[in-house]
Amino acid sequence: MRQADGQTDVPDVVALVLAAGKGSRFDASGARYKPIQPLPDGVPMVYAVCHTLLQHIDAVSVVCGPRQEAVRHALAGLPVNLIHCPDADRGMSASLRCGIRHSPARVGWIIALADMPCIHTNTVRAVASRLRQDGRIVRPQFQNQPGHPVAFASQFRDELLQATGDEGARAIVRRHPEALTLIAVNDPGCLLDIDTQEQLRGLGKTGGLFAPQ
Secondary structure, X not given: OEEHHHOXXXXXXXXXXXXXXXXXXXXOOOOOOHHXXXXXXXXXXXXXXXXXXXXXXXXXXXXXXXXHHHHHHHOOOOOOEEEEOOOHHHOHHHHHHHHHHHOOOXXXXXXXXXXXXXXXXXXHHHHHHHHHOOOOEEEEEEOOEEOOOEEEEXXXXXXXXXXXXXXXXXXXXXXXXXXXXXXXXXXXXXHOOOOOHHHHHHHHHOOOOOOOO
């Protein structure tokens, strides 16, 4: 696994996977750290997210908090960068700022969440392609509902570095509605984040969400 500090070339597009949250809704005790929990097929959640992104994006960085070694183990074998965020407890924006600072990109970033393992590779391809075609802010939508991952062109770097609280980059999208491109996708997974253990168990009953796309 490559370390972020070891990068010498600046890639065009970087996918940032935010995996530093406490996941208190998933397990208030913290005993079951959400990003590394196995899906119905046995694959750790964060591994599934990164594997999907790597189908169309060469550079993937995973932003971790205090459970960095557990995430590293869950990602064993994947060519991703692991970034430690020392102030991850300050909210999602802290992880976002850390990821942007340590993952320079010429064209822009695709922001993904470690608890959204059902996104199709076709969705990633559509978002990445539009970003590379001079898209400024790119977001997939399923049945008119905006989903993830969300892409930001490099022109928004300064604003991404100023994000605060748990809102992440949503404030930037609101400030720049003229820059937003929505791409219709046939992918319910772009709306599905796993907040609870019940949701995770229920995935095994949906049939087909984790089939290769």
